[in-house]
Amino acid sequence: MKPIYITIVGGGFGGIYTLKKFNKIFNKNSNIHITLVSENNYFLFTPLLHEVATGGINPQNIIEPIKKFLGSSLNTLYVGKVTNIDIKNSKIETRNRYWDYDYLVLAPGAETNFFNTPGAEENCFTLKSLEDAIKIKNHCITLIDKASFISSREERKNILRFVIIGGGPTGVELASELEEFLKQTFLRYYTKDLIDDISVVIIQKDSELLVQLSKPLREKSLKILQKNGVEVILNALVNKVTKDGIEFNNKSLKTNTAIWVAGVKPINISFSPSISLENNGRLKVNQYLQLDQYSNVYALGDISGAKEDNGIFIPMLAQVATREANIVAENIKNQIEDKTLKPFIYKNIGTLISLGRWMAVGEISHFIMSGHFTWFVWRTIYLSKLISWQKKVKVAIDWTINIFSERDISKL
Ligand SMILES: Cc1cc2nc3c(=O)[nH]c(=O)nc-3n(C[C@H](O)[C@H](O)[C@H](O)COP(=O)(O)OP(=O)(O)OC[C@H]3O[C@@H](n4cnc5c(N)ncnc54)[C@H](O)[C@@H]3O)c2cc1C
Incomplete structure (x- = not known):
């Protein structure tokens, strides 16, 4: 079997839980090479940020070094910002380097939405x-x-x-x-x-x-x-x-x-050629969390435009991103092994x-x-x-x- 290169963009809830699931299901498979690209070298537990802002928790206590989750020696962390994704040629670009992928997992999250309010x-x-x-x-x-x-x-x-x-x-x-x-x-x-x-x-x-x-x-x-x-x-x-x-x-x-x-809005990543977005800027995905036209590219977490059966967008929550991560990791394994993919079904817990x-x-x-x-x-x-x-x-x-x-x- 030839080596398979998987890249994950984002070291937050979606990215880290996908990596954790990969570590479990590929179990040191020497053909699978995973690279995680994230702006920070740590994972941030956002639900407790307000307690850091108000002196209740030491900032260091709600972050974890991403290196800790790498698992296998075939996994790599690249700390940097993805500047462009050449989705047609399966290439990912940062300021200093670029590389090819066979499968791509997009989990760069969201940023504050000021709704164009002056000042x-x-x-x-x-x-x-x-x-x-x-x-x-x-x-x-x-x-x-x-x-x-x-x-x-x-x-x-x-x-x-x-x-x-x-x-x-x-x-x-x-x-x-x-x-x-x-x-x-x-x-x-x-x-x-x-x-x-x-x-x-x-x-x-x-x-x-x-x-x-x-x-x-x-x-x-x-x-x-x-x-x-x-x-x-x-x-x-x-x-x-x-x-x-x-x-x-x-x-x-x-x-x-x-x-x-x-409010928040999905991170705006540049794609060449450009890809289909929902009207709220989230990436259009199917029920397996794959991008519409690129079945080797998955999107989860706040950037993903996954919807419930009634057409309503699934909320931007950590609890959603972590559950989507399991499905994305399993579906990539299923795709590699030519097996049937699993749909993501949202249930509010x-x-x-x-x-x-x-x-x-x-x-x-x-x-x-x-x-x-x-x-x-x-x-x-x-x-x-x-x-x-x-x-x-x-x-x-x-x-x-x-x-x-x-x-x-x-x-x-
Ligand atoms: C203050 C606050 C409190 C919250 N409380 C809760 C809660 O109680 N319960 C709950 O379920 N949800 C909560 N949420 C929502 C939750 O944090 C998000 O839904 C969740 O983090 C989404 O996961 P994600 O992986 O999509 O994005 P994130 O966890 O935000 O991770 C995205 C990662 O990608 C990196 N990144 C971004 N752009 C790039 C790029 N171009 N290149 C490389 N890396 C990039 C970011 O630096 C970040 O590390 C809260 C959010 C906030 C801000």
Whole structure:
């Protein structure tokens, strides 16, 4: 059998879980050569980014070196950005080199979508990478310190207004943790007067938060957030962001901290010749997750335009990318062995959202839950999803320490 070259683009959930599955199913097959190309040399566990941004978890504890997953000596990691895919000639290009592939797995994920809102990209923080989370934490620390030297309460209130644009799961979890971080941790170091001037605001374009949850949970989440002190402004479409504030519905709100978590769009990779995209920019795939015209190219995770039977796009979630990864790896093996391919069938296994202060809400298999026990389930599930036992232990230690003492406010 002649050697087979497989390239995976992206070292996130889709890419790493595909590699892990390949390691299992090819089991040191000396004909299979796998190259993983990713911008970073680490895998990032995005679901806990908001806890890094708010001092709850050490940044190092939610990343894993990709080298750890390589498995066989026939696997290679190339740290770099894919700049073009010559899909007709099965060649992949980065800035410094190019190589041929027999099979290609595309999992480069998504990036923040600012929906062309003027000033948003220039003036907003985002929460997609480890650097983003560290930037937010450092900025909070700087701002509170700056405000402590200002005597005008009005000016202080404007500086200490933290605005989160987007009321989906990321916005809600970030707002909850931010509220706890700013109002509890900093109370140890600054006066109560100053802490009372802090506000955390969620701006949401829809009439409710967390539109993917059922009605009772949406209402409950709103009540919990408001009880915890988070201000929620609904039906507010942000149409401009400046360095001093945001504008929506003909109103303006002063802030030095606008965090944009209002949406993502698939990474735009250049293909020659160009290929078919869905109207939301995701790659057109069939039920086996193969690109329409190229059966040796698979797309999964946030970039994949996989749909449910009713034609609705499958959500951009880590839990989806990891399950798609199993199907992609198995289908490539089946294709090599001339066997029948398996379709990807999406099943929503549930959603859990942490609301800070020992509170969470969620739905698992249509079972609605909320409260302290749900929060405990949320933590247990996320801990179990971290890949290595070392990081599970480290995050568990961070969480335990946070119960008994304040969070870390060192700037990184
Ligand atoms: C703050 C936050 C919280 C989230 N919380 C949850 C959650 O609780 N539950 C859940 O299920 N999902 C959650 N998600 C969504 C989840 O992270 C994504 O759906 C998932 O990461 C998608 O996997 P992926 O492999 O497609 O992309 P990613 O995991 O983003 O991986 C893409 C990788 O490709 C690399 N890359 C990009 N472009 C190139 C290129 N040109 N060349 C080489 N490499 C490239 C990137 O650097 C990255 O390493 C969250 C996302 C965010 C941002």
